[in-house]
Amino acid sequence: MKILGIETSCDETAAAVVEDGRHIHSNVIASQVEIHARYGGVVPEVASRQHLLQIAPVLREALSQAKVSWRDLDAIAVTVGPGLAGSLLVGVNMAKAIAVAKALPVIGINHLEGHVYANWLRRDDDPSGDPHLPLVSLIASGGHTDLTLMEEHGRHLLLGRTRDDAAGEAFDKVARVLGLGYPGGPAIDRTARQASSPHSFPRAWLKGSHDFSFSGLKTAVLRLVEDIGILNGKGEASIPDPDSSIANIAAGFQESVVDVLVTKTVEAAQKYEAREILLSGGVAANSLLRETLSRRSPLPVRFPPPILCTDNAAMIAACGYFRLHAGTKANGNLDVVPNLRLI
Ligand code: KG4
């Protein structure tokens, strides 16, 4: 079964063709990151306008790279939320229009559930097979940090979530105070590698719960940056970084986030007797997180390649396949749900 996935929830215009929820025939992503970097973050009006400009060429390219025509497709899966309303609308309206014009069924996908399904996508020669349920899944993105128990397809039990900032949001905000630009996650990941002696920051353990909190850590970084006086007139740290103080702060911050994410995820996986642990969402691209979780987990750990951790439409198509199999009905009257939750 070949599904066309469409994703426009934030600042990537993406379309993909995926077969049987696992095999990628095409995965086209038009990123707006350079446009938004000028403003230090995503500007919603600019994002929706860019989606409008990009969506038709991105769709054409996805079909062309997959070497399929509309007739070869079996269904369309499109992100309905969570995300920016104006951005979501572009993808959802396009999906509905194609569904009518080409007589294809269309289903709406929760972007967060889509992230999880990036772990089902694999190369033909990959011997690892599908993830084994029940599993514990950490979805860490720019807007969410959710820890869930996935018992079967479409059934996610929320174990914990962030009480304040999402992990990716903390990366973005700290990168901004360190003068490292947007998006912050990859910049901190890179800069931290230059650290000579990572700074030590506190961890918010929130004992007895599987929840997370990152805003205290963010404030601790800001205080330190102010104290040691590396801010310039615009409230940003000065670069270059001759004594590697920025790298040491970036590395210490990253270690603190990763320590908490890994410890709590492993604890939950053991408590709920999961068979494996899945990472997903943009923060799952973080090299320290991938390496630390793999090292510290007694259970098998899976994470997608970095390009499938950040926003893409292949994960939406994969999720669509498993949703259709679990009985979700096609719905030509889809609407966007900007504040949709996973559970
Ligand atoms: O999943 P995603 O592409 O979009 C949302 O659904 O939010 O996640 C974007 C987030 C951003 O906050 C970005 O800074 C973070 O993922 N991110 C990373 C890395 N790559 C992207 N965070 C840490 N390390 C990375 N290598």
Ligand code: ZN
């Ligand atoms: Zn995302």
